[in-house]
Amino acid sequence: MVARDSATVRTGDSTLRRFDGLMPGEPQERARLRARPDFPWIARQAAINISDSYRGNLLLTRLLNDRGRFVLSLLILDMHFEKPGSPGLTTGRLKAEAISLDVCSPGRVGAILAAFRVFGMIAPAPDSDGRRRRLVVTEKLMSIHRERWRTMLNTLALVVPEEGERGLRHLDDPVFLAAFVRALLEPLRVGWRPAFDIPAIGQFAERDGGLLIALALFGIGLTGQPMSISQLARSFRISRSHVVGIVQDAAAAGLVRRVEEQGSRGPGVLPQPALIDALEQFVAMALVRQMVAVRAGLAAIDAP
Secondary structure (H helix, E strand, C coil): CCCCCEEEEEECCEEEEEECCCCCCHHHHHHHHHHCCCHHHHHHHHHHHHHHHHCCCHHHHHHCCCHHHHHHHHHHHHHHCCCCCCCCECHHHHHHHHHHCCCCCHHHHHHHHHHHHHCCCEEECCCCCCCCCCEEECHHHHHHHHHHHHHHHHHHHHHCHHHHHHHHHCCCCHHHHHHHHHHHHHHHHCCCCHHHHCHHHHHHHCCCCHHHHHHHHHHCCCCCCCEEHHHHHHHCCCCHHHHHHHHHHHHHCCCEEEECCCHHHCCEEEECHHHHHHHHHHHHHHHHHHHHHHHHHHHHHHCC
16 A cells, blocks of 8 residues: 655645655665666666667557556556456546546547547447446557566566566466556555656656657766757657757756757757656666566465
8 A cells, every 4th residue: 555644745826735655665665776786777778678669669659658648548457457347447437537636638538548449459348338338458558568567577577586577477467467557556546646756757757758758868878979859859759849848948957968069960968967866766666666566466366
């Protein structure tokens, strides 16, 4: 269970009531990972693998590339995995939960569901209640998530071998996945957001393709070779002007540095120490959350 101690965060003229959303012992687990001498390398490899999985993949780059769409996809999976007899996945339920969690607007939920249906990632399903238009997740969407989870669990296996390896072995088990997804969602459902713990992430996570850009820049951090604006735009199927806006805001916050002389490639971008530290924190957080979710999935399998 996540901690439900609340705190108040002020943003401009508004006040946001939130929960810290931390699992018992989570800060210590994150600190333990970051204390490893090899963790900077592990975190960078995770970032490279995640960003590489999105490059050239239209479905990932357009449908699962910001916090809102990512959380919405977990909500879709959670409803899909509900036990027989439960309401299951419907447009109305998804809109209601997205609004309650401040994930996105009802209109955006409808647009994302429509795109998922066009790409064959969800489909209508028969339901005994003729008034309910139930939807189910197709194997196409499940395989996309499995590949993403496989990337993280392969990294987790480097630092927590038992959970990482056992999680990898159970990615086709619906009982495991139902509990795994629910555990990943639980902190979000009590009001926690990654930017509460790592404010620099907020510069990127709410922007279309922003977190992918941050991960890509983090991945090249030690090489000293800048990435061009055009390269980032092509890699993640977003407009050059949109990348420029993200980079300008990040530069103003001291997270990246513009490199104007890039020869024929145009201006480039390099991560600054503040971004490198934020992304190391982010990977540590993600790995701990994956570990907790694996344990929840294994407990579900072992339950009588």
